[in-house]
Amino acid sequence: MAAIRAAQLGFKVACIDSFERGGKPALGGTCLNVGCIPSKAMLDSSEKYEMILHEAADHGIQVQGASIDLNKMLARKDSVVEKMSGGVTFLFKKNKVASLHGLGKLERQEGDTWIVSVAGTEVAAKNVIVATGSSPRSLPGVQFSERIVENSGALTLPEVPQKLGVIGAGVIGVELGSVWRRLGASVTVLEALPGFLMAADAAISKAALREFQKQGLDFHFGVQIGAIQDTGSSVKVTYTENGQDVQAEFDRLIVAVGRVPHTAGLGAEAVGLQLDERGFVKVDGHFRTNLKGVYAIGDVIGGAMLAHKAEDEGVALAEQLAGKAGHVNYDAVPWVIYTSPEIAWAGLTEQEATKRGLKVKTGQFPFTANGRATGHGDTRGFVKVVADADTDRILGVHMLGGGVSELIAEAVSVMEFGGSAEDLARTVHAHPTLSEAVKEAAMAVDKRAIHA
Numbered sequence: 001m002a003a004i005r006a007a008q009l010g011f012k013v014a015c016i017d018s019f020e021r022g023g024k025p026a027l028g029g030t031c032l033n034v035g036c037i038p039s040k041a042m043l044d045s046s047e048k049y050e051m052i053l054h055e056a057a058d059h060g061i062q063v064q065g066a067s068i069d070l071n072k073m074l075a076r077k078d079s080v081v082e083k084m085s086g087g088v089t090f091l092f093k094k095n096k097v098a099s100l101h102g103l104g105k106l107e108r109q110e111g112d113t114w115i116v117s118v119a120g121t122e123v124a125a126k127n128v129i130v131a132t133g134s135s136p137r138s139l140p141g142v143q144f145s146e147r148i149v150e151n152s153g154a155l156t157l158p159e160v161p162q163k164l165g166v167i168g169a170g171v172i173g174v175e176l177g178s179v180w181r182r183l184g185a186s187v188t189v190l191e192a193l194p195g196f197l198m199a200a201d202a203a204i205s206k207a208a209l210r211e212f213q214k215q216g217l218d219f220h221f222g223v224q225i226g227a228i229q230d231t232g233s234s235v236k237v238t239y240t241e242n243g244q245d246v247q248a249e250f251d252r253l254i255v256a257v258g259r260v261p262h263t264a265g266l267g268a269e270a271v272g273l274q275l276d277e278r279g280f281v282k283v284d285g286h287f288r289t290n291l292k293g294v295y296a297i298g299d300v301i302g303g304a305m306l307a308h309k310a311e312d313e314g315v316a317l318a319e320q321l322a323g324k325a326g327h328v329n330y331d332a333v334p335w336v337i338y339t340s341p342e343i344a345w346a347g348l349t350e351q352e353a354t355k356r357g358l359k360v361k362t363g364q365f366p367f368t369a370n371g372r373a374t375g376h377g378d379t380r381g382f383v384k385v386v387a388d389a390d391t392d393r394i395l396g397v398h399m400l401g402g403g404v405s406e407l408i409a410e411a412v413s414v415m416e417f418g419g420s421a422e423d424l425a426r427t428v429h430a431h432p433t434l435s436e437a438v439k440e441a442a443m444a445v446d447k448r449a450i451h452a
């Protein structure tokens with residue numbers, strides 16, 4: 001995004017990227033190649049399978065003998081990635097962004113120009129943007145292998161494991177745990193924290209946990225992981241739960257315990273690029289590092305590790321470099337977890353707002369009272385609006401339900417304009433749509449929801 005926007009604004013741009021897929025250069029980074037895009041393809045395929053198995057009959061559709069062709073499912077996922085990656089190649093050509101394959105290393109500064117080496121050649125640039133992302137964090141002494149996998153390995157398992165272990169009940173844990181459970185694995189999730197999705201609004205995480213447990217995901221909270229051993233035919237995990245030592249054995253283990261900034265090979269130390277104590281590149285409010293002409297954005301500077309946060313930082317920075325007023329509103333960055341039901345939110349949770357000393361009022365509306373959701377046959381979840389009790393300004397919107405990944409955009413727009421619950425409540429929403437639940441939740445802030 002930074003490269004394309006900078007090129008649109010008249011900069012001469014080269015984008016250096018070392019990512020390879022199947023031994024060939026592949027544009028799009030982690031999100032497109034081994035993250036957001038392929039995981040959503042697998043979530044969609046596995047959800048369709050689950051729909052055929054468990055929901056089609058309710059719609060009067062009889063399907064006999066449904067089965068999975070995992071190779072085909074994986075190949076479809078790969079073709080989705082291929083298409084999207086080709087799209088980036090096309091956009092680079094269209095915008096005249098030069099694409100250079102290899103690891104980029106900051107070599108030295110000559111006057112006000114930086115020299116960056118890539119694949120044996122040197123490139124000179126006035127401005128350098130470091131957007132090197134993040135890599136999966138492992139646990140001490142644990143090597144990723146065919147059986148102990150991180151996000152990319154978890155998207156290419158060659159068969160559906162009978163017993164799948166997942167360490168970390170975060171975003172990757174629940175998304176990929178859901179994929180393999182739907183395809184037939186028995187899934188155990190081991191989480192260090194005492195509760196589920198503690199960053200989400202408590203009402204949402206409580207209801208979501210209930211849904212996921214109903215589906216058969218076996219969660220264990222407050223565990224302490226001990227030894228992990230890949231035996232070649234299984235993975236043995238020792239952990240402590242409620243003071244008891246437990247031994248578990250899985251066919252495969254997904255380790256999804258967060259990500260760490262990726263700066264290997266960048267030459268940060270040699271040129272004196274400042275990193276913080278956790279290895280993130282230090283920047284100021286305008287993405288400037290301590291080195292003149294070197295900027296950084298995305299996962300490598302910390303904050304929410306979300307592709308859309310990084311994209312908007314890239315656009316904002318390109319605009320700032322062009323003398324425009326690029327800006328990212330971190331208070332209105334949406335979070336989405338693509339499980340079934342989906343989870344989406346933006347802004348403050350009720351708990352966080354209260355902790356900050358704000359007086360809040362909230363409104364909640366369940367999908368059971370929404371006509372479209374009833375027609376879909378999926379009435380799980382609800383929408384919750386958190387507003388300032390004095391000004392009515394929306395502080396946060398929280399959703400659990402089918403399709404809420406799309407509904408959250410409306411809430412973000414209203415928040416971006418500093419809108420109130422009443423603004424949302426007085427906006428006409430098409431009937432029958434799921435979006436009416438957002439309007440009714442906003443109406444419920446003033447206790448005037450119509451349908452509940």
Ligand code: NAD
Pocket residue numbers: 036139167168169170171172173175190191192193223225255256257258259304305306335336337338
């Ligand atoms: P995460 O931060 O979402 O979750 C990691 C979980 O692992 C946490 O709940 C943490 O408490 C737990 N954990 C940490 N150490 C542990 C240990 N030793 N034992 C047991 N549990 C432990 O990280 P993730 O799921 O690995 O995802 C990585 C990043 O990628 C996140 O920042 C996430 O936001 C991003 N991501 C986003 C999406 C999305 O937006 N839908 C999808 C995938 C990944």
